[in-house]
Amino acid sequence: MTRTDTADAKTRLLDAAEHLFTEHGFAATSVRRIATAAGVPLAMVSYHFGSKKGLMEAVYARALGQRATSRVGYLDRLEKQAGGAPISVDILVEAFISSALRLTHKGTISGAVFKQMIGRAFYEPEAGVEDFFPTEYAEAVERYKCAFMRALPALPVLSEADVVWRMYFFVGMVAYAMAGKDVMRMTEIYALEVAGRPEAMLRRLMPFIVAGFNAPSADLAPTAGVLAAALSA
Amino acid sequence: MTRTDTADAKTRLLDAAEHLFTEHGFAATSVRRIATAAGVPLAMVSYHFGSKKGLMEAVYARALGQRATSRVGYLDRLEKQAGGAPISVDILVEAFISSALRLTHKGTISGAVFKQMIGRAFYEPEAGVEDFFPTEYAEAVERYKCAFMRALPALPVLSEADVVWRMYFFVGMVAYAMAGKDVMRMTEIYALEVAGRPEAMLRRLMPFIVAGFNAPSADLAPTAGVLAAALSA
DNA sequence: GTCTATAAACGGATAGAC
DNA sequence: GTCTATCCGTTTATAGAC
Incomplete structure (x- = not known):
C-alpha cells in the first residue's frame, strides 16, 4: 500500500505521470495510460492540468520546485x-x-x-x-x-x-x-x-x-x- | 538535389526515417510523416519493413552494419x-x-x-x-x-x-x-x-x-x- | 511490385450529466 | 467538483485494385 493509493486524484496523477514519463518517455505515454495507472478518470487530466503537456510541466515543477x-x-x-x-x-x-x-x-x-x-x-x-x-x-x-x-x-x-x-x-x-x-x-x-x-x-x-x-x-x-x-x- | 531524390523507395524511406527519428524520437514520429518526407506512398513502409519498428531496426542495422x-x-x-x-x-x-x-x-x-x-x-x-x-x-x-x-x-x-x-x-x-x-x-x-x-x-x-x-x-x-x-x- | 483506399484502433480533449 | 460518454483527428497496418 503506497502513499499513492490514498492520495487525492491530482497527486496520484502526478505520481503516475512521473513514473510513466520517466520509464517510457513523453510521446510514448498516453494520458489514458496515466489515468488508468492512477486509478482516476481520464477527464481529471484536463481538469487539473489542462493538457498532457500541462501535466508534464506540473510533474517537473513539483519535482524541481520543492x-x-x-x-x-x-x-x-x-x-x-x-x-x-x-x-x-x-x-x-x-x-x-x-x-x-x-x-x-x-x-x-x-x-x-x-x-x-x-x-x-x-x-x-x-x-x-x-x-x-x-x-x-x-x-x-x-x-x-x-x-x-x-x-x-x-x-x-x-x-x-x-x-x-x-x-x-x-x-x-x-x-x-x-x-x-x-x-x-x-x-x-x-x-x-x-x-x-x-x-x-x-x-x-x-x-x-x-x-x-x-x-x-x-x-x-x-x-x-x-x-x-x-x-x- | 540530394542523393535521396533519385534513390529507390526503400532507401529514401530509410533516409527520411533516420533523419526524423533522430530529430524527434521514435514515438513522436509517425510513419505517415516519414513516408511524406520520403515522397513515397505510406504502404511502402509495411511492404518493405513490415512495421514501424521494423523500419527503425532497419535504420540502425544499415547505419551500424556498414x-x-x-x-x-x-x-x-x-x-x-x-x-x-x-x-x-x-x-x-x-x-x-x-x-x-x-x-x-x-x-x-x-x-x-x-x-x-x-x-x-x-x-x-x-x-x-x-x-x-x-x-x-x-x-x-x-x-x-x-x-x-x-x-x-x-x-x-x-x-x-x-x-x-x-x-x-x-x-x-x-x-x-x-x-x-x-x-x-x-x-x-x-x-x-x-x-x-x-x-x-x-x-x-x-x-x-x-x-x-x-x-x-x-x-x-x-x-x-x-x-x-x-x-x- | 506498386499504390489507393480504407479499416480498426488509439490519441488528446471536451460536453454535459450528476 | 467529479465523472461518463463521446467527439474527432491521427495512428498503424492492410485489403485489394492496378
Missing part, C-alpha cells in the same frame, strides 16, 4: 566558511555531484524515479524542460564556474573555455549516470556495484573528474593528434 | 605496430573517440545525423537497440579494457573495476556530446566553439579524459567525503 534550495546550498556554505579563499577542486566536485544526488533523498518522490526523470529530461526531445533548466540553473553554473576557475592552478591558468568545457563534460557524465543508462551493459558484464548505491559510483567518479579538472589546459598542450602520429610512425 | 569494421580497427593497427608493448593512454583515448567520430565521415549517411542518431540511441527508451549494442560492442569494450589496463601505471595498479568504471564514464560523456545535447545551454551561454566541429571538442575532451584515466585508484584513495569534512570543519 528541491529548489539545494542547487547552490553547498556552495553558499562552503564559500561562507572559506571567507574568500579558493575552495579546492575535489570539494567543489563533490558538492556539485551531491547537489544533484541530494535531490534523490528529499521530498515526496522516490529517489530512484526522480533521478531517472531528471536524467531523462536531459535527452527527451520534446520534453520542454529545455526551456526550464537553463534559466533555473544558469546561476548555479556561473557560480560553480567562478569557483572552479579560482580553485584551479594559477599557472598555466585554464582559460574560461577550458573550465566551461570541463563542466560540460562533467554535466554530461552525471546525466548519463543519473539516467541510469548503460548502453554497453558494462555494469552487467563487469558486475559493477551500482544498483541503488550512488555512493559507490560517487567514489569511483570523483577521482576521475577531479583529475580531469586538474589536467593541463587544452590551449597550451593540445593532446589530440597522438593517434595519427602513432599510426604513421 | 560501419562495423571501424570499431576496433584503430586498436588492431596500434597493437600490431606496438608489437606487444603497451599503448599509451592518450593514444587509446583518441583511438576510442576517433572510432566513434569516424562513423561520422563514412558511408552514405550524413555525419551529423548519424552522430546524433547514435547519441539518441543511448537514451531513447523504446529504441530497441539496447539489445543490439551490447552484443556488437562487447568485444570492443573488452579489447579496450585490456589495453587500458596494460597502459595504466603499474603501481598503484588500477583494479579492473576502476578501469571499467572509467570507461563507463568515458562512454557516457561521449554519448552526451554526440547526442548534441546541452541542457544547461552552456555552449550558447559561454559561446563554446562546437557547432559542426567535433575536432574542437575532441581537443578539449582529450586532456580531461586522459587525466581521469591516470587518476589514482579509487580503491586506494577514496576521495569522496571531503565535502562533509569541509562543511563540518
Whole structure:
C-alpha cells in the first residue's frame, strides 16, 4: 500500500505521470495510460492540468520546485566558511555531484524515479524542460564556474573555455549516470556495484573528474593528434 | 538535389526515417510523416519493413552494419605496430573517440545525423537497440579494457573495476556530446566553439579524459567525503 | 511490385450529466 | 467538483485494385 493509493486524484496523477514519463518517455505515454495507472478518470487530466503537456510541466515543477534550495546550498556554505579563499577542486566536485544526488533523498518522490526523470529530461526531445533548466540553473553554473576557475592552478591558468568545457563534460557524465543508462551493459558484464548505491559510483567518479579538472589546459598542450602520429610512425 | 531524390523507395524511406527519428524520437514520429518526407506512398513502409519498428531496426542495422569494421580497427593497427608493448593512454583515448567520430565521415549517411542518431540511441527508451549494442560492442569494450589496463601505471595498479568504471564514464560523456545535447545551454551561454566541429571538442575532451584515466585508484584513495569534512570543519 | 483506399484502433480533449 | 460518454483527428497496418 503506497502513499499513492490514498492520495487525492491530482497527486496520484502526478505520481503516475512521473513514473510513466520517466520509464517510457513523453510521446510514448498516453494520458489514458496515466489515468488508468492512477486509478482516476481520464477527464481529471484536463481538469487539473489542462493538457498532457500541462501535466508534464506540473510533474517537473513539483519535482524541481520543492528541491529548489539545494542547487547552490553547498556552495553558499562552503564559500561562507572559506571567507574568500579558493575552495579546492575535489570539494567543489563533490558538492556539485551531491547537489544533484541530494535531490534523490528529499521530498515526496522516490529517489530512484526522480533521478531517472531528471536524467531523462536531459535527452527527451520534446520534453520542454529545455526551456526550464537553463534559466533555473544558469546561476548555479556561473557560480560553480567562478569557483572552479579560482580553485584551479594559477599557472598555466585554464582559460574560461577550458573550465566551461570541463563542466560540460562533467554535466554530461552525471546525466548519463543519473539516467541510469548503460548502453554497453558494462555494469552487467563487469558486475559493477551500482544498483541503488550512488555512493559507490560517487567514489569511483570523483577521482576521475577531479583529475580531469586538474589536467593541463587544452590551449597550451593540445593532446589530440597522438593517434595519427602513432599510426604513421 | 540530394542523393535521396533519385534513390529507390526503400532507401529514401530509410533516409527520411533516420533523419526524423533522430530529430524527434521514435514515438513522436509517425510513419505517415516519414513516408511524406520520403515522397513515397505510406504502404511502402509495411511492404518493405513490415512495421514501424521494423523500419527503425532497419535504420540502425544499415547505419551500424556498414560501419562495423571501424570499431576496433584503430586498436588492431596500434597493437600490431606496438608489437606487444603497451599503448599509451592518450593514444587509446583518441583511438576510442576517433572510432566513434569516424562513423561520422563514412558511408552514405550524413555525419551529423548519424552522430546524433547514435547519441539518441543511448537514451531513447523504446529504441530497441539496447539489445543490439551490447552484443556488437562487447568485444570492443573488452579489447579496450585490456589495453587500458596494460597502459595504466603499474603501481598503484588500477583494479579492473576502476578501469571499467572509467570507461563507463568515458562512454557516457561521449554519448552526451554526440547526442548534441546541452541542457544547461552552456555552449550558447559561454559561446563554446562546437557547432559542426567535433575536432574542437575532441581537443578539449582529450586532456580531461586522459587525466581521469591516470587518476589514482579509487580503491586506494577514496576521495569522496571531503565535502562533509569541509562543511563540518 | 506498386499504390489507393480504407479499416480498426488509439490519441488528446471536451460536453454535459450528476 | 467529479465523472461518463463521446467527439474527432491521427495512428498503424492492410485489403485489394492496378
